Amino acid sequence: xxPRVRLTxxxxxGGLEMVAAVDLDDLPEADAARVREAVARLDFPPGGAKRxxxxxxxxxxxxxLEVTDGGRRSLTxxxxxxxxxxxxxxxxxxxxxxxQ
Amino acid sequence: xxVPTGHAHRxxxxxxxxxxxxxxxxxxxxxxxxxxxxxTIAIDQTFRTLRATFAATLAASPSAMLPMGGMGGKPHRTxxxxxxxxxxxxxxxxxxxxxxxxxxxxxxEAYDGFGATYKFYWDTLGRNSIDNAGMPILGLVxxxxxxxxxxxxxxxxxxFGDGDGQLFTRFTASYDVIGHELTHGVTQYEANLxxxxxxxxxxxxxxxxxxxxxxxxxKKQTADTADWLIGNDIVGPTLQPALRSMKAPGTAxxxxxxxxxxxxxVSTASDNGGVHTNSGIPNHAFYVVATxxxxxxxxxxxxxxxxxxxxxxxxxxSGFKAFARATVRQAQTRYGAGAEVDAVKKxxxxxxVKY
Numbered sequence: 001x002x003p004r005v006r007l008t009x010x011x012x013x014g015g016l017e018m019v020a021a022v023d024l025d026d027l028p029e030a031d032a033a034r035v036r037e038a039v040a041r042l043d044f045p046p047g048g049a050k051r052x053x054x055x056x057x058x059x060x061x062x063x064x065l066e067v068t069d070g071g072r073r074s075l076t077x078x079x080x081x082x083x084x085x086x087x088x089x090x091x092x093x094x095x096x097x098x099x100q
Numbered sequence: 101x102x103v104p105t106g107h108a109h110r111x112x113x114x115x116x117x118x119x120x121x122x123x124x125x126x127x128x129x130x131x132x133x134x135x136x137x138x139x140t141i142a143i144d145q146t147f148r149t150l151r152a153t154f155a156a157t158l159a160a161s162p163s164a165m166l167p168m169g170g171m172g173g174k175p176h177r178t179x180x181x182x183x184x185x186x187x188x189x190x191x192x193x194x195x196x197x198x199x200x201x202x203x204x205x206x207x208x209e210a211y212d213g214f215g216a217t218y219k220f221y222w223d224t225l226g227r228n229s230i231d232n233a234g235m236p237i238l239g240l241v242x243x244x245x246x247x248x249x250x251x252x253x254x255x256x257x258x259x260f261g262d263g264d265g266q267l268f269t270r271f272t273a274s275y276d277v278i279g280h281e282l283t284h285g286v287t288q289y290e291a292n293l294x295x296x297x298x299x300x301x302x303x304x305x306x307x308x309x310x311x312x313x314x315x316x317x318x319k320k321q322t323a324d325t326a327d328w329l330i331g332n333d334i335v336g337p338t339l340q341p342a343l344r345s346m347k348a349p350g351t352a353x354x355x356x357x358x359x360x361x362x363x364x365x366v367s368t369a370s371d372n373g374g375v376h377t378n379s380g381i382p383n384h385a386f387y388v389v390a391t392x393x394x395x396x397x398x399x400x401x402x403x404x405x406x407x408x409x410x411x412x413x414x415x416x417x418s419g420f421k422a423f424a425r426a427t428v429r430q431a432q433t434r435y436g437a438g439a440e441v442d443a444v445k446k447x448x449x450x451x452x453v454k455y
Contacts, residue, residue, distance in 0.1 A: 008370065012249040013277065014268065014331070014343055015304075015376020016355060055296035055372045058284040058303065059251035062371055076369075080188070099267070099338065099355045 002026075003069035005035060007093040011062045018097035031092045038088040044073040065089060172228035175218035176236040179210045184262075186244045188253065194241070206272045210239040210260060213278030220279070220314045221286070224398045225406050230256070230285035237282070241272055250277055252284035266336045274333035279314030280307040291414045298419030300375035305382035309405055312346060313398045323390040323397045346387040349380030360384045362420075362452040381451045382420055389427075389447035393440065400440055404431045424448040424455035 002025035009018040024032040042065075056062055056078030063086065066074040077086055175197065181204065182191040194207040201208045214237045221227040229235045240259045247261025250271035258281045260271040271277050284307050287293055293303040308330050316326045329352065331343030342352040349358035358380030359365055365381065368374045386405060390397035407430035408414065414426050427448075431440045448455050 010370035011372060011376065013251065013271065013280070013376075014248065014339070015371055016267070016339075017370055055294065055300060057251065057254050058288075058295055058307070059249060059281070061249065064370065078372075 003036070003039070003067055005039065005089070005093065006066040006068075007089060007097065008064040009061050009090075009094060009097060010064070011056065011060060013059045017100040018094070019100050020093040020097035022093065022096065027092070035089055035092050038085040039067055041085045042075065042083070042089075044075050063090060172234055173222055175215055175229065176234065177211055177214050177218075177239070178236065179207045179214075179239045179241060181207065182240050182243045182259075184242050184245045188240075188257070188259070190238075190257075191240060191242075204241075206241040206260070206262070206270055209270070209272035210241050210278065213272060213275050214239060214282065216275050216318045217279045217282045217314045220310075220317045220398070224313075224317060224402065227286070227406075230282060231289045235285075239272075239278075250281055252281045252288075254288060256285070258282065258285075263334065263336060267338050268336050269334050271334055274331060275315040275318055276308075276311040276330050277334055278311075280311035280330070283307040283310040286310070287409065290409045291418065292416045293414075293418065294416045295372055295375060297373040297375075298378070299417050300372050301378035302382055302418065302420060302423055304375045304379035305386070306405070306409060308344060308346065308379060308383050309386045310402070313402045316396075317398055322395055323401075324394065326397065328387055344376075344380065344383070346380075346383040349384050358383075360451065381453065382423065385424070385447040385451045385453065387447075388450045389443050392443040392446055400435070401443075404434065404440065404444060407434060420453045421455065424453045428455050 002023045004021065004023050006019065006021040010016070024036060027035065044067075057080075060079035062079075063077045063082065064074065065077075065086065066072065075086075077083070082090070177195075177197050178193060179195045180191040181194040185191065194204060195202050195211050199211075201211075218229060218237065221229070229237060235256065238257050240257055243259040243261050245262075246264040248263055248268045250258070250260045252258050258278075260277075260281075261268070263269045263271060284303070287303050287306050291303075293299040293306075295303055312326070312328065312330065315321075316323075319326075328347040329342040329345055331339075331352075332341060335341070335343055335353070339353045339355065344356065344358060345352040349360040350356050352358075357366065357377055359378065360380055361384070362381060366374045366377045368377070371377065386401060389404070390401035393400050404427050408423060408426035411426040411430060413429075414422060418426075427444050428441060431444045435441065445455065
């Protein structure tokens with residue numbers, strides 16, 4: 001089964017919740033490869049627990065990423081603490097996200 | 101898209117700095133040193149003590165508090181063009197204080213919006229800029245590409261995206277947005293409310309309240325003629341007609357999930373615990389207070405809210421109840437028992453926050 005990736009962007013001045021949930025198989029091959037490689041390098045907290053972290057700055061975006069491929073892994077990040085690998089995932093998936 | 105890196109060359113400053121030294125840095129230091137001193141103040145929970153010490157030591161020469169000289173009353177604005185870069189390093193200076201309008205509408209909107217916000221705070225509350233000590237106002241426009249956001253970075257800079265044209269348009273096109281962002285700076289220098297959960301929603305609400313008042317003051321609106329909408333000038337087709345409604349939270353657009361009272365408080369892990377959602381509760385309380393009192397909302401309701409932000413009993417972790425109590429206490433102190441205190445209580449009753 002192809003990995004399923006779900007990206008949620010929340011916060012920002014608008015406070016909108018934007019969600020993109022895709023099977024990597026459904027993405028163009030170059031995008032799928034980019035996401036697959038970035039996800040492989042990402043540092044997910046152990047046990048699938050969400051990283052609480054410190055709150056983000058006023059009106060900054062929060063990102064929640066969940067990857068399902070046999071097991072389930074997830075992480076939470078707040079701008080400006082977004083790693084280059086998470087940014088790569090955001091660059092591919094955010095344009096597909098819809099407001100909830 | 102490159103990941104933003106921190107501002108270069110930020111001078112580290114110890115957290116325990118004698119007030120006289122901080123004062124000297126703010127007065128005499130270069131920009132980086134002033135920023136670092138400001139950061140130190142912002143992160144230091146003993147800021148209130150420092151501020152009181154400053155006031156006492158400077159009573160004889162208040163102008164020493166003002167980095168740009170003078171007694172206040174004039175903003176010190178600089179607008180930078182980020183040229184759609186995602187770097188947070190300062191871009192090209194596009195317009196500085198006293199400069200003529202330029203061709204770029206976003207630059208002029210930011211300049212004018214900051215001017216309106218400074219004027220609001222100075223004229224109605226006697227506040228001299230973000231830190232009440234004449235802090236320069238720095239706006240960074242055209243940040244990133246199709247960027248659907250505006251934010252205060254906690255270090256003296258306000259960033260504005262151009263929007264993607266679908267969800268949002270230019271974030272500079274609205275006094276309530278510019279007033280909202282600058283107020284995040286004011287809140288940081290006053291109550292310094294933690295941006296999570298109820299204290300975060302209160303922080304958000306204060307930015308909406310004073311952002312709305314900036315717009316009402318500039319347009320000479322009363323509580324009855326104001327639209328009490330946030331972001332109606334910057335929403336694209338998807339989010340029409342507005343982003344938030346202080347009059348009727350949850351009704352501004354088809355995605356608006358703001359509650360109007362504590363019975364509908366939203367528990368969520370998103371958005372630092374729903375800070376832009378639950379802000380609807382104190383937003384609506386302010387609306388009820390302002391419309392109950394009638395007239396110009398900044399004269400009494402705004403003054404009471406501002407006094408409450410500066411109330412020594414408001415801590416970084418304070419929530420709705422602590423703030424409600426502070427507004428009742430400050431209304432009592434300023435106006436005595438009567439219509440003002442009654443209106444404040446009516447506002448919090450309407451949203452089911454105890455005080």
